[in-house]
Amino acid sequence: MMKTQAKKGKSAQSASPKPGPSHVNLRSDSESLSDSDCDDSELCCHCGKFTPEEVSRSTSLIFVKWGQCDKIIGDKVCNHxxxxxxxSPVRVLRRGESFLCPCCDHEELTAGTYEL
Structure with missing residues (x-):
C-alpha cells in the first residue's frame, strides 16, 4: 500500500508546471519584418532599409535612433x-535642432552652401 502512495506523489509532482521562460514574445523567422513589408516612407532615405545592416547582423539588442529631415524644398518639407x-554623421538630435537627411546634406555640400 505504501508503494502506490509514493508513486502517486511522484506523478503529481512531475505533472505540475515548472518555472522557466515562456517564449511568448519570440518571433519565428516567418514572422520577422522584412524591408519589403515596410512603406517607403518608413525606410531610411540613405540605405533604403528599415534596419541598418550593422544592426541586423548583431546578436545584441540595439536601439536605432532616427531623424526626420526638416529641410524646406519650395513649399514642402523633405520629411525623409x-x-x-x-x-548619418549625426549621433543625437536635441529638441529644436534642425536635421538634414543625407540626401539633402549631400545637396548642400555639392551646392557649396554648407556652413560649419
Missing part, C-alpha cells in the same frame, strides 16, 4: 527619415 549614427 534616416538612421542616426549608422547612415
Amino acid at each position: 527619415w534616416a538612421h542616426l549614427v549608422f547612415c
Whole structure:
C-alpha cells in the first residue's frame, strides 16, 4: 500500500508546471519584418532599409535612433527619415535642432552652401 502512495506523489509532482521562460514574445523567422513589408516612407532615405545592416547582423539588442529631415524644398518639407549614427554623421538630435537627411546634406555640400 505504501508503494502506490509514493508513486502517486511522484506523478503529481512531475505533472505540475515548472518555472522557466515562456517564449511568448519570440518571433519565428516567418514572422520577422522584412524591408519589403515596410512603406517607403518608413525606410531610411540613405540605405533604403528599415534596419541598418550593422544592426541586423548583431546578436545584441540595439536601439536605432532616427531623424526626420526638416529641410524646406519650395513649399514642402523633405520629411525623409534616416538612421542616426549608422547612415548619418549625426549621433543625437536635441529638441529644436534642425536635421538634414543625407540626401539633402549631400545637396548642400555639392551646392557649396554648407556652413560649419
